[in-house]
Amino acid sequence: MGPIKRLTAWANKEGPVLGLALFRIVVGLMALRYLVGFARDYAGWGFYGNYFFLPYTGSIPQPSEAQYVALLIAGAITGAMLIIGYHTRVAAMATFLMVTYHFSLNQIWHRHNRYFLVLCLFVLCLAPSGRALSFDARRLKLRPIGPLWTCFLIKVQMTLIYLASAVSKTIDSAWRSGDVLGGRGLEMTWARWAPGFLLDWISPETAVQFITAQAVASEYLVAIFLWFRKTRRLAIWWGILFHGYIEAQYSVITFSYLTLATCFVFADLKCGQKTWIYSSRSVFSVEVAKIIGWLDWLFQIRLEAYSGTKQRFVDRDGTPYGGMMGWIMLGSNLPIFFPVCYPLSWLRFITNWGYCRFSIISAPAEPGRSCKPKWIVWWAILYLAFLTPVSITGQFQNLTDAMRFWDLPWFFVLMCLVAGTYRHALMREVPARAPRREEEVTPTLEPTPAAH
């Protein structure tokens, strides 16, 4: 195939859009967060037009106060529609237009994370993100398949952001010397939190230089490693730690969440590629299997049962793991436990720890019932109802560090509801395996780092 045909074939390529759908949910949440933040400012300080503001250009029409309030409310509603995937394309376009218009009203509101949100919404307008995990997909019986070129745009955008940030730091002498991070209070943080023996060994100045080098190197490495299958999970794990620390320390509003959401797109997700085989005789195992259904936000793990007593995790490449390593592998495939379990999962490369040599016979045991979609609607209504008084009442004007994260439990519940609602339909798309006997595998077979 010639290069021209390859290019056109790439542009027409279709594939699973599960990652895009998860990305859509996070972007919708961040659009809500963005608008609610400005609603809070409005409640605290009043209409922005009554204060100094600086539009990008005089040609942008400025709204009246009533129009501004209507914009915030309408944006929040379309953002909620985007999350649940109701008329997804229209919701994405409406949210994009409203967030972009709002963003363009005042230069002083410019933040990189807000601009990134605008770009994410723009790409979502073109993406088939409503073909999975959405009311549209249920209503129109859409299959979770669509064009993939928008995934490429999201990935390239993320990489450009990392590289732009890393290059700007690399060429800045104040950054290289550690003065910039030192000026942001890292020296004091190190002096306050580091244990005494570590402080004697690494002075605050040295620590800041080390952290500076680490920050720049992390941006380069994550930008590159996310593209390769063998290094992707490591990059995602490192990115979670990296952005988690930045979010906790500095508050970059929506940036950390959007960045981590792009990992869903990078991850090339396909449903049901791994299997958790549990004992149907153990009440504990059965209950754990039910919980897995709620926590498997990436829809990676198929559930199977057998009449034995042990549980087993079967990786994408068919490698089975039992005992503690089985649990670790299960945890490293559930987003909520991934940061802790992923590094532990590397232990299997040392001594084949947890590697199962004995075969078992299991049968599909996906839960027959699933969560109802209306629960997500109720969640959205409750969330918006929660946001309004909590965000707009006086005592919440200045959010402390802890209160910046008050909506995370809502995100958690939402993701559990999404997993519970759509799991049945997505797993049904995967051809059900007939009860089978796992082939006995040779112990010399080594799993690769990219095996899962």
Place this chain on the structure above:
Amino acid sequence: MVACVTPALYARSDLAEIERGTSRIAELVPGRRPGKPGGRLGAEVYPALPKACFGGANLICWRDPMNSMSSVSNTVGASRGKAWLILLFCAAYVAFQVFMIVRAHYVPCKQFAFWMFPESTYFKATLTRVLADGREVITSDGAWAVQTGTGKVEYDWQDFVQSYRLDSLGRWERSKGTFDDTIKYFQAALDYVADRMPEDRVTKHLLLTIDYERAGDAVKTLVLASKARSGERQEHGPN
């Protein structure tokens, strides 16, 4: 490419025959000559085919034109035009992003260029009124009062300017974003305030003296002046 199909299921289904070009079903696909391998198995084709064609299994099938097994299109013309549009759009999008990033290396404003934590500059701004007789009167952290025919009128910088740490006068603050942006906003804010104090007839213009310290650099001073309220404009550069 056909995904999520076990080899055994694939081998016994008519799908395998379609791929081999030996199935009668393939003759139904427009634009494909029966009996030759390489028929396009697009997502738009599959739903129209009876489920029985696939051995009764639920299949997820999608186009992967990179795969030679399903590489020939029956809608070559239309999809090729669409493909070129997509390619052009992607190229334009990426080129624009790269342009904005590179451009920021040559201009003071770093907006739209993703320079994260670009600097760590601290500043302290002091607002001064320049009266008609030439005297300079320092305000009390941005607050001042003037006597008018109807009584005393009080003004406060914070009543006009909020956010981006532009409202914090008289104390050291770390600038958000780049300090160049902070200066730009301060200049515009000075003009904004100067336009909105009609009762103050004795102030000719406002001055903002900004002491600032960039990371790893010494403290410097910069003076910004509002546009002259009498109509003339005075400017001061960095000291």
